[in-house]
Amino acid sequence: MIALLNLSCLFLGLISWLIPIIIIIMKKISNKKRYISIFISMSICLLSIYLQSLYIKYLININDWTALMDIIGTSIVLEFIMILVNIILNCTILILLNKYEEK
Numbered sequence: 001m002i003a004l005l006n007l008s009c010l011f012l013g014l015i016s017w018l019i020p021i022i023i024i025i026m027k028k029i030s031n032k033k034r035y036i037s038i039f040i041s042m043s044i045c046l047l048s049i050y051l052q053s054l055y056i057k058y059l060i061n062i063n064d065w066t067a068l069m070d071i072i073g074t075s076i077v078l079e080f081i082m083i084l085v086n087i088i089l090n091c092t093i094l095i096l097l098n099k100y101e102e103k
Contacts, residue, residue, distance in 0.1 A: 005055040012048035013082045020089035038090045045086045
């Protein structure tokens with residue numbers, strides 16, 4: 001069960017990236033749907049980070065300090081990358097949204 005936390009964290013992180021990519025590819029989507037997709041993408045990204053925090057809490061509860069020391073550095077870097085890419089993709093949607101509104 002606990003192993004599913006890491007897998008679901010990765011899966012949700014990828015979904016949070018795929019939503020903006022699909023919206024960028026599909027240019028003829030209404031503004032309301034674009035804003036909703038940005039909200040959903042950010043929410044899924046936050047859920048992914050929350051699941052990673054639950055896994056870290058689990059390692060602390062079972063006193064597995066070596067596993068915690070092994071994953072914490074990588075976890076921080078990967079969470080930062082996930083957030084940064086998500087922000088860039090969602091800002092791209094907003095920029096394209098304004099670009100298409102001007103036409």
